[in-house]
Amino acid sequence: MTEKSYPKGSAFPPLTKGKLRLYSMRFCPFAQRTRLVLAQKRIPHETVNVDLKEKPEWFLERNPLGMVPTLEQDDKVVYESLITCDYLDDVYPQNRLTPADPYRKAQDAMLVDYYGSKCIPNYYKVMRTEGKDEEAKETLTKALQKLDEEVSKRGKFFGGEQVAMIDFMLWPWFERIGLLKSAAPDLLPSATKFPKLFAWTQAMLQEPAVKATLFDLDTHMIFVQSYKDGKPNYDIGLER
Ligand SMILES: N[C@@H](CCC(=O)N[C@@H](CS)C(=O)NCC(=O)O)C(=O)O
Numbered sequence: 001m002t003e004k005s006y007p008k009g010s011a012f013p014p015l016t017k018g019k020l021r022l023y024s025m026r027f028c029p030f031a032q033r034t035r036l037v038l039a040q041k042r043i044p045h046e047t048v049n050v051d052l053k054e055k056p057e058w059f060l061e062r063n064p065l066g067m068v069p070t071l072e073q074d075d076k077v078v079y080e081s082l083i084t085c086d087y088l089d090d091v092y093p094q095n096r097l098t099p100a101d102p103y104r105k106a107q108d109a110m111l112v113d114y115y116g117s118k119c120i121p122n123y124y125k126v127m128r129t130e131g132k133d134e135e136a137k138e139t140l141t142k143a144l145q146k147l148d149e150e151v152s153k154r155g156k157f158f159g160g161e162q163v164a165m166i167d168f169m170l171w172p173w174f175e176r177i178g179l180l181k182s183a184a185p186d187l188l189p190s191a192t193k194f195p196k197l198f199a200w201t202q203a204m205l206q207e208p209a210v211k212a213t214l215f216d217l218d219t220h221m222i223f224v225q226s227y228k229d230g231k232p233n234y235d236i237g238l239e240r
Pocket residue numbers: 025027028029030031052065066067068069079080081082
C-alpha cells in the first residue's frame with residue numbers, strides 16, 4: 001500500500017477481511033478530523049489516499065459524493081467527517097472522546113455546528129479574496145472571539161482539562177490559520193489577540209494525535225498554491 005494518491009483508472013487496492021480502511025487526502029482538513037480520532041484512539045487501520053481531481057471509479061462506487069473522509073470495513077461504508085468520528089467513537093469505545101452527559105454533548109454539537117457555519121466557510125472566503133471580503137473577515141473575527149470566550153469558560157481544552165472530540169473537530173483549520181497571515185494578520189490568535197484560543201492552539205500542538213497528523217505551514221502553503229493553480233499536488237514529499 002502506498003501513501004501516494006490513487007488516480008482514476010488505477011486498480012482497486014484489495015481489502016483485507018475485518019480491516020478498517022480510511023479513504024483520505026493528505027491535505028484535507030475534514031479527513032484530518034478522522035485521522036485525529038484514529039490516532040488518538042489508536043485504532044488499527046490502513047489509509048488509501050485518493051486523487052480528488054481524477055477520482056478512481058472504485059472510490060465513487062463506494063461514496064457517490066466522491067468525498068473524503070470515507071471509511072470502509074467489510075460491507076460497511078461511512079462518510080461525512082463528523083459522522084465518521086462519532087461512528088469510530090461508538091465502535092471503538094476505549095478512551096471515549098464524546099461526553100457521556102447528554103447536555104454537554106448537545107453543547108459541543110452546537111459549537112461544532114456554529115463553527116461549521118461561521119468559521120469554516122469564512123476562513124476559505126478570506127483566503128480566496130485575499131482579505132478583501134470585509135464581511136467575511138468581520139464574521140470570522142466575531143466567531144474567533146466567541147471561541148476564545150468559550151474555551152476560557154471550559155478549561156485548557158474545549159473538552160475541559162482533557163482533550164476531547166470537540167477539540168479534534170475544530171483543530172484542522174487552526175493548524176492552517178497561518179495561511180491567512182498576509183490576507184488578514186489581525187485574525188491570527190496570539191498572546192495578545194484571542195489569547196485563550198492561542199493558549200489552546202499551543203496545548204493542541206503538544207498532543208500526540210496532532211503531532212502525528214500535522215503538516216507544517218510551508219507544506220500547507222505549497223499545497224494551497226498547487227490547488228489555486230488548478231493542479232493540486234496531493235503527493236508533496238512523496239515524489240520519489
Ligand atoms: N462535509 C464533508 C466535507 C468533506 C470535503 O469537503 N472533502 C473534500 C476534500 S478537503 C473533498 O472530498 N472534495 C472532493 C469533492 O468535493 O469533489 C465532511 O465533513 O466530510
